[in-house]
Amino acid sequence: MPTKRTRAHDPAQEGGKTCPPALLLDEDDNVPADILDLGSAIWRGDTEAFLSSLPLEPLFDLVVTSPPYNIGKAYEKKEELAKYLAWQERIIDLIVPRLKDSGSICWQVGNFVDNGQIIPLDIEFAPIFKKHGLQLRNRIIWHFGHGLHNKKRFSGRYEVVMWYTKSDSYHFDLDPVRIPSKYPGKRHFKGPKKGQVSGNPLGKNPEDVWDIPNVKSNHPEKTTHPCQFPVGLIERIVLSMTKPGALVFDPFSGVASSGVATLIHGRRFWGCELNISYAEAGLSRLSDASSGNAKYRPHDQPLYDHTKSTLSKRPVEVGPATVAKKSKRGAEK
Numbered sequence: 001m002p003t004k005r006t007r008a009h010d011p012a013q014e015g016g017k018t019c020p021p022a023l024l025l026d027e028d029d030n031v032p033a034d035i036l037d038l039g040s041a042i043w044r045g046d047t048e049a050f051l052s053s054l055p056l057e058p059l060f061d062l063v064v065t066s067p068p069y070n071i072g073k074a075y076e077k078k079e080e081l082a083k084y085l086a087w088q089e090r091i092i093d094l095i096v097p098r099l100k101d102s103g104s105i106c107w108q109v110g111n112f113v114d115n116g117q118i119i120p121l122d123i124e125f126a127p128i129f130k131k132h133g134l135q136l137r138n139r140i141i142w143h144f145g146h147g148l149h150n151k152k153r154f155s156g157r158y159e160v161v162m163w164y165t166k167s168d169s170y171h172f173d174l175d176p177v178r179i180p181s182k183y184p185g186k187r188h189f190k191g192p193k194k195g196q197v198s199g200n201p202l203g204k205n206p207e208d209v210w211d212i213p214n215v216k217s218n219h220p221e222k223t224t225h226p227c228q229f230p231v232g233l234i235e236r237i238v239l240s241m242t243k244p245g246a247l248v249f250d251p252f253s254g255v256a257s258s259g260v261a262t263l264i265h266g267r268r269f270w271g272c273e274l275n276i277s278y279a280e281a282g283l284s285r286l287s288d289a290s291s292g293n294a295k296y297r298p299h300d301q302p303l304y305d306h307t308k309s310t311l312s313k314r315p316v317e318v319g320p321a322t323v324a325k326k327s328k329r330g331a332e333k
């Protein structure tokens with residue numbers, strides 16, 4: 001069966017190369033023969049089938065994804081942990097030979113939860129990446145402000161991005177992702193540079209704990225997908241780990257948040273997504289990104305100051321926090 005192909009209307013000029021985002025649909029899971037010539041594309045189908053039909057050669061500059069976590073979301077079937085990990089391992093085995101020597105893999109995961117007990121997935125994934133000799137550069141903590149309120153443990157408010165490189169000669173550029181320094185006015189107080197500004201004028205290293213709001217209902221990036229990651233999270237990764245024109249691949253692309261981060265910065269994107277409505281929503285977002293119309297929250301936008309909201313004031317009938325606690329303790333005696 002021929003591949004049905006939908007192209008977006010606004011091709012982007014990226015480093016002199018035209019990259020019209022495309023949605024590739026094929027009921028027989030055939031990857032088109034000209035895939036290597038495509039600019040940016042979402043393949044609607046199974047990621048293992050897609051990867052298996054690519055040539056066995058280094059293609060990707062960056063692989064960034066948030067795989068299903070096996071927690072029973074609408075788009076996944078909860079399986080035994082060992083079976084889930086064996087499936088993920090098969091996919092990683094197909095990715096590593098297709099990653100360039102200068103390339104990076106960022107696997108973003110949370111916890112598998114079993115009967116109220118948490119199993120951090122980054123710990124479970126580590127032996128798979130180690131088997132391939134990949135080098136762990138950072139375990140980035142993505143901290144966010146909203147989620148479920150647990151009663152029997154502290155509420156979970158972070159997930160992890162495991163950043164691996166294939167070799168020591170990996171691409172990494174801090175300058176595009178520097179954030180404002182705490183004390184930009186600080187000066188050397190002795191030595192030959194005495195009196196000169198001591199910090200980098202471009203700002204400081206954003207460090208490995210990133211405070212980026214998760215995509216909830218009032219977020220500008222919200223779509224129908226239940227677990228989108230924020231564009232800003234991937235933007236920081238794309239800007240620091242790739243050069244313009246690089247090929248970024250997301251094997252579980254959902255609504256293509258990683259594609260948006262990639263296209264707004266002049267890189268190429270390939271994604272794989274099983275669900276047709278997520279794949280179509282992803283194509284529309286890629287189209288907006290390539291024509292400069294993406295709605296997104298940049299990685300360096302300061303956090304909303306919740307104390308400015310009228311909702312942050314305690315209602316008079318509740319009283320000051322200390323009084324409320326004391327009277328509760330009194331009642332317990």
Ligand SMILES: C[S@@+](CC[C@H](N)C(=O)[O-])C[C@H]1O[C@@H](n2cnc3c(N)ncnc32)[C@H](O)[C@@H]1O
Pocket residue numbers: 045046047048065066067068069075076225227228229230251252253254255256257258272273274275278
């Ligand atoms: C955690 S979500 C990723 C969301 C994505 N990061 C975003 O921002 O939209 C995982 C996605 O993987 C897709 N998926 C699950 N199994 C797949 C498979 N075998 N091949 C391709 N996609 C798959 C699901 O439909 C789901 O959209």
